[in-house]
Amino acid sequence: MPAEPLGMADATLGFDLGGTKLLAALLDGAGRIVAQQRIATPDGAPARVIDAMATLAAELAARAPAVVARAAGIGFPGLVDVARGVARSSVILREWREVPLAAQLSQRLRLPVALDNDVHQAARAERAVRGAAERDFLFLTVGTGIGGALVLRGELWPGAEGLAGEIGHLSVDRDGPECACGRRGCIGVVASGGAIERQLGLAKGGLAAAAAAGDPRVTAALAEAAAALGGALASAINLLALPLVVVGGGVVELDGRFVAAVEAALRRDAMAEIGAATRVERARCGYEAGALGAALHARGVARSASE
Amino acid sequence: MPAEPLGMADATLGFDLGGTKLLAALLDGAGRIVAQQRIATPDGAPARVIDAMATLAAELAARAPAVVARAAGIGFPGLVDVARGVARSSVILREWREVPLAAQLSQRLRLPVALDNDVHQAARAERAVRGAAERDFLFLTVGTGIGGALVLRGELWPGAEGLAGEIGHLSVDRDGPECACGRRGCIGVVASGGAIERQLGLAKGGLAAAAAAGDPRVTAALAEAAAALGGALASAINLLALPLVVVGGGVVELDGRFVAAVEAALRRDAMAEIGAATRVERARCGYEAGALGAALHARGVARSASE
Numbered sequence: 150m151p152a153e154p155l156g157m158a159d160a161t162l163g164f165d166l167g168g169t170k171l172l173a174a175l176l177d178g179a180g181r182i183v184a185q186q187r188i189a190t191p192d193g194a195p196a197r198v199i200d201a202m203a204t205l206a207a208e209l210a211a212r213a214p215a216v217v218a219r220a221a222g223i224g225f226p227g228l229v230d231v232a233r234g235v236a237r238s239s240v241i242l243r244e245w246r247e248v249p250l251a252a253q254l255s256q257r258l259r260l261p262v263a264l265d266n267d268v269h270q271a272a273r274a275e276r277a278v279r280g281a282a283e284r285d286f287l288f289l290t291v292g293t294g295i296g297g298a299l300v301l302r303g304e305l306w307p308g309a310e311g312l313a314g315e316i317g318h319l320s321v322d323r324d325g326p327e328c329a330c331g332r333r334g335c336i337g338v339v340a341s342g343g344a345i346e347r348q349l350g351l352a353k354g355g356l357a358a359a360a361a362a363g364d365p366r367v368t369a370a371l372a373e374a375a376a377a378l379g380g381a382l383a384s385a386i387n388l389l390a391l392p393l394v395v396v397g398g399g400v401v402e403l404d405g406r407f408v409a410a411v412e413a414a415l416r417r418d419a420m421a422e423i424g425a426a427t428r429v430e431r432a433r434c435g436y437e438a439g440a441l442g443a444a445l446h447a448r449g450v451a452r453s454a455s456e
Numbered sequence: 457m458p459a460e461p462l463g464m465a466d467a468t469l470g471f472d473l474g475g476t477k478l479l480a481a482l483l484d485g486a487g488r489i490v491a492q493q494r495i496a497t498p499d500g501a502p503a504r505v506i507d508a509m510a511t512l513a514a515e516l517a518a519r520a521p522a523v524v525a526r527a528a529g530i531g532f533p534g535l536v537d538v539a540r541g542v543a544r545s546s547v548i549l550r551e552w553r554e555v556p557l558a559a560q561l562s563q564r565l566r567l568p569v570a571l572d573n574d575v576h577q578a579a580r581a582e583r584a585v586r587g588a589a590e591r592d593f594l595f596l597t598v599g600t601g602i603g604g605a606l607v608l609r610g611e612l613w614p615g616a617e618g619l620a621g622e623i624g625h626l627s628v629d630r631d632g633p634e635c636a637c638g639r640r641g642c643i644g645v646v647a648s649g650g651a652i653e654r655q656l657g658l659a660k661g662g663l664a665a666a667a668a669a670g671d672p673r674v675t676a677a678l679a680e681a682a683a684a685l686g687g688a689l690a691s692a693i694n695l696l697a698l699p700l701v702v703v704g705g706g707v708v709e710l711d712g713r714f715v716a717a718v719e720a721a722l723r724r725d726a727m728a729e730i731g732a733a734t735r736v737e738r739a740r741c742g743y744e745a746g747a748l749g750a751a752l753h754a755r756g757v758a759r760s761a762s763e
Contacts, residue, residue, distance in 0.1 A: 228729060237729075285616075297695065299695070299696070301608060301613070302609070306608070306696070307697075308696055308697020308698065308730075309592075309697045309698065309699040309730070309733040309734065310697070310729070310733050311697075312697040312727075312729055312730050312733065313695065313696055313697035314695065314697075315694040315695060315697075315727055315730065316694070316695045318690075318691070318694040318726075318727055319691040319692075319694060319695060320628065320687065320690075320691055320725070321627065321628075321630060322629070322630050322631075323628060323629050323687070324631070330727050330728075331724075331725075332687075332690070332725050380627065380630070380639075383625075383627075383639070384625070384626040384627055384691070385626075385692075385695055387622040387623070387625040387626060388604065388606070388620065388621065388622060388623045388626060388692055389606070389613070389615055389620055390614075390615025390616045390617070390618075390619040390620035390621075390622075391615065391616065392616040417638075418627070418638075418639050419625075420619075420622055420625055420637050421637075422535060422544075422617070422619055423615075423616070423619050423622065426616040426617050426619065427616065
């Protein structure tokens, strides 16, 4: 006879590893966050981050002793080999090269661990929050850079080797600024927060402060970024004919008109019939999206481990 | 006890309606074309085309009396409302506006009829010919214009209202030539056969003759088109991370190096990891792809009608 309440077998941990913050969340069997904690990302070697994850796991377990995690998930800010659980590289965490993160954390926590990139994990959270009515959407984060993920027929679309979603490298201007990928005019160097900071000569991370100070150049640059982004989305939507685009990330928070401006540009630039069938909405999950999605990703791992 | 051989219940008819030709094919239960016939597309009102389809069906039935079609499929060169079986509009067949084609042909043939656009149907044929190993690919036709279709997890991806696949309206150059969709620099007006004819001042449909005559400007224009197309595909593949792009259509036939040039440009422009995981191949189905795919599409209709 089960000593635990039904569904508790699915309690999981989720970690969202960012350039500045590391967030951990403990999810109960019903998919609710019962405890979470955020710390500054430890500098230096990956081993220090894995130590910090283990410490966070112990602290969350102490705070919610009735909820016993059976698996953990991680969102990593870079390229991931999902099948092998390896963090391949990151422009944000430059020390990370081919780190077998899932295996190393699994050893520490004595739990199965699922690894994917942070935007894929956040898209899983958005999918869960939006429920069964939204089975097909493009998920976009607009922050320092631009990341993306596709949810198709209710599931995250991994693509070959789990690499799908790099809409930040959709080029909209063959004569545009150079991108780290080697091409010109990628939307990630045209319409991201980092791109606006470079255009306006702001310090790295200075966009939020400039927006809060009411700098009129920021308002104009955000409007231009939204228009460029809508144009890139029009190209993607002409191909995919998705009924929904969800936009999250720090830049969206800076101007309440941003998402509507993206939608207007998408509808102007897409084929009329396709644009009319698509809407753009702000992400419903907030800063905890990555950790929540990672914990949801871990459920699949917990289930296959118990079979 | 069944009087017919096993599988015969799935014999179907397929029609590929083009601007100049109308092709009909009769498929047996094993998915083989047992008879086909091609005529010039009748001018004028849609009713004349529907008459011609009924005549073709009778002729194929007379040529292969042992194979009794249980349903028919149609590929239409334009926008289609798949759910209602309506041909909405076409830049190739301008008389066609909101024609309930599936219902009208169904009444004539006394069979269930499935309707989709011609590129979706051709992608279904390519999927069938390539077999189970190729479950995920982007299908592309480069002819007078550029059309596309996605096969994801083994199935055609319809998109909202069946409109997916319009990769011809992926813009690669914000200062490029104007497209009928209202935008600039769509790949369909940059790298299609029609675009090359306009660039070189050739007559409509004159590209094939110029290529056959060895016009060196054609060779250069085809190389440029392949490079632009590879760049557009790089943007699409960065988002979708598909392992395969299949390219067919008349332009591909003009220069044996075209597909390899598209692949080279895709790999140069895509993110390194994603480009390395993608290959570009020439379509295996030839001019009968649309009719074959339409007949395959009809199988699903035949099955649900017999349940």
